[in-house]
Amino acid sequence: MAKKRRKSQDKPGPDGMQPGLYLVATPIGHAQDITLRALQVLRDADVLFCEDTRRLQKLLTIHGIKGKKLLAAHAHNEQVSAALIGEKIREGKSVAYASDAGLPLISDPGAAMVTYLAKEGLAVTSLPGANAALTALQLSGLPALPFTFVGFLPPKSSARKRALQSLKKLDSTVVFYEAPHRILETLEDLREVFGNREAALCRELTKMHEEVLRGKFEALSQILRNRASIKGEIVLVVNGAGLEEEEAIDQNEIDRLLLEARKTLSAKDAAAIMSGRTGLPKRELYQRLLHLHDES
Numbered sequence: 001m002a003k004k005r006r007k008s009q010d011k012p013g014p015d016g017m018q019p020g021l022y023l024v025a026t027p028i029g030h031a032q033d034i035t036l037r038a039l040q041v042l043r044d045a046d047v048l049f050c051e052d053t054r055r056l057q058k059l060l061t062i063h064g065i066k067g068k069k070l071l072a073a074h075a076h077n078e079q080v081s082a083a084l085i086g087e088k089i090r091e092g093k094s095v096a097y098a099s100d101a102g103l104p105l106i107s108d109p110g111a112a113m114v115t116y117l118a119k120e121g122l123a124v125t126s127l128p129g130a131n132a133a134l135t136a137l138q139l140s141g142l143p144a145l146p147f148t149f150v151g152f153l154p155p156k157s158s159a160r161k162r163a164l165q166s167l168k169k170l171d172s173t174v175v176f177y178e179a180p181h182r183i184l185e186t187l188e189d190l191r192e193v194f195g196n197r198e199a200a201l202c203r204e205l206t207k208m209h210e211e212v213l214r215g216k217f218e219a220l221s222q223i224l225r226n227r228a229s230i231k232g233e234i235v236l237v238v239n240g241a242g243l244e245e246e247e248a249i250d251q252n253e254i255d256r257l258l259l260e261a262r263k264t265l266s267a268k269d270a271a272a273i274m275s276g277r278t279g280l281p282k283r284e285l286y287q288r289l290l291h292l293h294d295e296s
Helices: 036-044 053-062 078-090 111-120 132-139 157-165 183-194 217-225 251-262 267-278 282-295
Strands: 020-024 047-050 070-072 094-098 124-127 147-152 173-178 198-203 211-216 234-238
Touching: 020 036, 020 078, 020 111, 036 094, 036 124, 047 053, 047 078, 053 070, 070 078, 078 094, 078 111, 111 124, 132 173, 132 198, 132 234, 157 183, 173 183, 183 217, 183 234, 198 217, 211 217, 251 267, 251 282, 267 282
Parallel strands: 020 094, 020 124, 047 070, 047 094, 147 173
Antiparallel strands: 173 234, 198 211, 198 234
């Protein structure tokens, strides 16, 4: 008699964990934002890998999970860790992996592990949970669908601007991660490339000092410049190109703004800034500025 096929929802739970890798979502701030299933997997897994052993140990202590040996698997040793995890699974062990905060692989390590295990035909499953990008999208006040998740932009301005140029015409809401020490530079580059769009800056999500600032890039920059320091992880949610109202600027106003920008910037930079604001070709604005200078 043929055995009845087991439905996916009837697979053994954490109390009878099967060999494989379990990707565990951890809180992005508040320690209570972890699922019951995630806690059970962290208790019962044969082996625990994590991005930062100190951070996971703190989380385990808060939730009363003791006596677990933690192995580090981070961006610098992920390929080696992937092979080691594969060995553990072949030995019949269950392995859990948790990155620092949120979902593994989403701007965190884990991709090399999943790719390796998939090629080897070894089991991988994911435990859903907290995610900073989706939390910020909910709070932004901007359209939630469709959206494009970018993660971290390049740290250098030239590379960052090139990346932004490829995203400039997207109609979807765009979600970025950014470090506090780079946020002012990034806002300036966004304003130059995208124009002065509506955005939401979400900081310290789910923590005691959670903050959501809403407004155009220039307004957000002004708020942050008036602060003695900027702290906390930041998610920036930006309105899509097709959703932003066009600012009607006549030629006289463009000329005035070009000349005003030229007072403190080179002709090339002044043209670039106005190109980001008006959508007009940078070369055209540069030639116009040279013409205005000749007239004066």
